Amino acid sequence: MYLRYAHGLGRAAAVTTITSPDSRLVKQVTPAALCGVWRSGGAPKVRGWPSITHVVIHTLIGSAATTIRHWHGGQNCLPPHYVIDKNGEITQMVAERYYAQHVGTANTYSIGIEHEGGCYNTPACFSESLYQASAALVRDICERQKIPKDRAHIIGHDEAPGTGHGDPGGYWDWDYYMALLQWDGRTASLKPQRIVLDYNSLFTFPLTANWNEGVRLPVKWGPGHEQSYAAKYYYAEADPVAKEDDAVEYSGAITDSGQWILSAWWPVLRGSNTAALINVATTNRDPAQRSFSGTYDQSARGLMARQTAALYSTHTWMPVHTFTLNTGDGVRISVSRRSSARGRVIADAFRLLKTGSL
Ligand SMILES: [Zn+2]
Secondary structure, three states, X not given: OOOEEHHHOOOOOOOOOOOOOOOOOOOEEOOOOHHHEOEEOOEEOEOOOOOOOEEEEEEOOOOHHHHHHHHHHXXXXXXXXXXXXXXXXXXXXXXXXXXXXXXXXHHHHEEEEEEOOOOOOOHHXXXXXXXXXXXXXXXXXXXXXXXXXXXXXXXXXXXXXXXXOOXXXXXXXXXXXHHHHHOOOOOHHHOOEEEEEOHHHEOOOOOOOOOEEEEOOOOOOOOOOOOOOOOEEEEEEOEOOOOOOOEEEEEEEOOOOEEEEEEEEOOOOOOEOOOEEEEEEEOOOOHHHOEEEEEEOOOOHHHHEEOOOOOOOEEOOEEEEEEEEOOOOEEEEEEEOEOOOOOEEEEOEEEEEEOOOO
């Protein structure tokens, strides 16, 4: 790893928003223009320890390189402290001891991180390398600044007091991200893992003619209750006498031994079924870990919603069941058309999460 310095900074004397990186994970230092920080007598105002108590997660629509140039040149005076590009490369623009103007009133006590490749309308925006690099940086910040690694202190821009910004939105996987923050960054057996099963992981083909393809409704500021996780999903009218295996089936393989939390996501729509049957089967040896089934009210908003400062209702994953599984175990999940209740049964997405140390 080497450090690149824009404009030969690092020669101490100049008044700048940063001279040397605060974290060893920083790949590039590019100072933000002075207009992007709080100043006193023309120089950046220094905040004292322990005034830094929070980290704010932002997502950036558009290219990191271009936006970094604008923050550097002063065409934009609202820089974060750090920018992570979609390959996981970290640029620092403002020293942690200065107040970057990234989030409004929370500027006083927070460090801001922008993530490239952000968008509101699909979870595909957030790459694995982005989650890993961001979590490593925030672990490092929290250890140095003595910030607790919990949701009270690691917040989204959409959760900052008084904000109208919706980033990073509901497709940012907070459960996975917080698990990565809790990890020590070293012990492989405790490393959090995530498996998402959706339209792309279907086991049963062809489906019976009773199933129709649904398309995700346009997303404005992060997914609300009516947005699916995947771009496409399936739905079918329920029937009390349908065969139980008239179902959409997903299949996956467990990548590490440990506790796995299965969660579900479906668009909550008017006329959805109030007792949709979900069956889960695994190939684990322990009979207690081999199956689970439950019925769910797919029309209930409350199961999968949370409210933030900026967003009235944001879609979230709903925990279904926790299994103890081994590497290589198969998991099969089915959403059946058989139901005593009327309305559409929806098969969208499931997430298996191994949280490691949590
Ligand atoms: Zn933001």
